Structure formats: C-alpha cells, structure tokens
Amino acid sequence: MKDYCALVESETARLVELVTGAAPGTPVPSCPGWTLAELVTHVGGTHRWVIHLLTTRASEPIWSRDVPNGLAPGESGDAAWLAAGAARLLAVLRSTDPATPVWSWGGDHSAAYWARRMAYELVVHRVDAELALGLEPAVPAPVAADGIEELLGNLPHARWVTRRLAEAGADGATIHLHATDTDGEWTITQGPGGLASWEPGHAKGDVAVRGPAGDLLLMMYGRRFADTLAVFGDRDLLDRWLAKAAF
CATH class of the missing domain: 1.20.120.450 (dinb family like domain)
Structure with missing residues (x-):
C-alpha cells in the first residue's frame, strides 16, 4: 500500500x-x-x-x-x-x-x-x-495489512498507550497475528516500560490470532473482535493486552 x-x-x-x-x-x-x-x-x-x-x-x-x-x-x-x-x-x-x-x-x-x-x-x-449506522465495515486485505504495520510501528511512540501497557503485567509476552486472506504475519513482543516491538513472519507466540487482515486491524484498534478471528493460546493475555493497547 x-x-x-x-x-x-x-x-x-x-x-x-x-x-x-x-x-x-x-x-x-x-x-x-x-x-x-x-x-x-x-x-x-x-x-x-x-x-x-x-x-x-x-x-x-x-x-x-x-x-x-x-x-x-x-x-x-x-x-x-x-x-x-x-x-x-x-x-x-x-x-x-x-x-x-x-x-x-x-x-x-x-x-x-x-x-x-x-x-x-x-x-x-x-x-x-x-x-x-449499523453497517458492516470492510477493509481490503492489503490496506489492512499495511495498516497493522503502521499501527505496530507507532505503538512505542504513543506515550498514552505505553503508559497503559506498562500496567498490563505482560513483560516478555508474545502475541502472534496471522492474516488468512493476504501475506501477513506479525509477532509482537511486550517489553519493559510498556514498549512493544514487532517482527514480521511466522513464529509461535504465547497467544496467536488468525483471521482476515481487516478484522485483525479492527481488533488491534479496539473497534471490535469479529467472529472470524480464531484465538490459540492465552486468551486472557490477549484480552488484557488489547484493552491497554487500543488507540
């Protein structure tokens, strides 16, 4: 994109x-x-x-x-x-x-x-x-994949987010995202002081989420958790992290 x-x-x-x-x-x-x-x-x-x-x-x-x-x-x-x-x-x-x-x-x-x-x-x-307005949103997969990377790149610089993530008790935790409708996989590692880093590619995380890129993007922004998303691993960690990380 x-x-x-x-x-x-x-x-x-x-x-x-x-x-x-x-x-x-x-x-x-x-x-x-x-x-x-x-x-x-x-x-x-x-x-x-x-x-x-x-x-x-x-x-x-x-x-x-x-x-x-x-x-x-x-x-x-x-x-x-x-x-x-x-x-x-x-x-x-x-x-x-x-x-x-x-x-x-x-x-x-x-x-x-x-x-x-x-x-x-x-x-x-x-x-x-x-x-x-009660309408079903859609974000094209290539746009959503780039949007996920834009968001992940901004996370360490968003002080209002890092302050919240520092309270999540998730230091060292890993979250893997896997898009099913485009070429996109990302692993987020929660570091100290609320700073999150990420790398592209396949990896095993403490929790993984698979689904359409558009729904992954909206999940990351805290807009909704669609039924199309499948979670593997520590769901409590995911929910706790998402609650703190949402823009």
Whole structure:
C-alpha cells in the first residue's frame, strides 16, 4: 500500500457520504461517549492540524487543540466542513515532498509519515461511522495489512498507550497475528516500560490470532473482535493486552 493520498481521498469520500443526512447525535459505540458530530469534528480538526504542521514545516510539537479549526466554540463540524478540510489536506500532501522534515509524534519525522497516518486515521474512523449506522465495515486485505504495520510501528511512540501497557503485567509476552486472506504475519513482543516491538513472519507466540487482515486491524484498534478471528493460546493475555493497547 503506497498511494496514501488516494486512500485519504477515497476514505474521506466514504465518510462524508456516511454522515451526510445522518443524525449528528447518533452514538458511536466504538468510540464510547462520542456522537457522529463529535467524530466528524475530531477527524476534520485532525486534518486542519496536519495541514498546519505541513505548511509551517513544524519542527517542534504542536497539538491539534492549539490549531484553529474554523468552528465557533461549541460548534460541531458537518459533512461540508469535513470535505473542505480533507480537500485542503490532500492538496497539501500532494504538493509537499514526502522527504520534507516535519515534526510528528511517531518515529518518522517527515511529510511521508503524515500521509500514511492520515490514511489509517480515516480508515478506522470511517469504520466507526459505519458501526454507528449499523453497517458492516470492510477493509481490503492489503490496506489492512499495511495498516497493522503502521499501527505496530507507532505503538512505542504513543506515550498514552505505553503508559497503559506498562500496567498490563505482560513483560516478555508474545502475541502472534496471522492474516488468512493476504501475506501477513506479525509477532509482537511486550517489553519493559510498556514498549512493544514487532517482527514480521511466522513464529509461535504465547497467544496467536488468525483471521482476515481487516478484522485483525479492527481488533488491534479496539473497534471490535469479529467472529472470524480464531484465538490459540492465552486468551486472557490477549484480552488484557488489547484493552491497554487500543488507540
């Protein structure tokens, strides 16, 4: 999966389609406490934050709450506001050299990081909207496999996650993921201080999960545990780890 701008474009179009005409107060079960209006406001605000990071070539941390999103205090974004921000984000991503240095909260401090990060931010939140509206989500296997690796690469840098994982009592534990619909296997090793590392390929873990890559991705993000997933080994370890690791 390399054309992240195309993925941003298609996923935004789908999300805009989903929320157009939907009740803004619809609860989003996969994001407890959120409504569709809050989901849209979060996604559109994130887009405007990344536009700011890229256009200013930020070299120091700037957080989304510190970047104006064009809404009045207490106002929620709507489908048109979401689409406008996404269009601007795409224009900035496509006109910025991927090698351009720019701050990120991950391990890669370049514009390329943000194209990939925004792609999977949209994939997961599009799924959130579908689940909220009672629709069955689907993530193509190649997209999901790359999304799993993007997530695993970000885990050690997500301080809000590592703090929780440090409390999981899982140091040294291994979790193996095996996609059944594409070429993808990954082994996660939980290290000290909440830092998780991973390697591709086949291995035996303390617990293993097999199933479609899309369902593995949604499991890793804490969105749902689909019936298509088969667990082998220490299920308690898996449940405990997933509860702490979910974004």
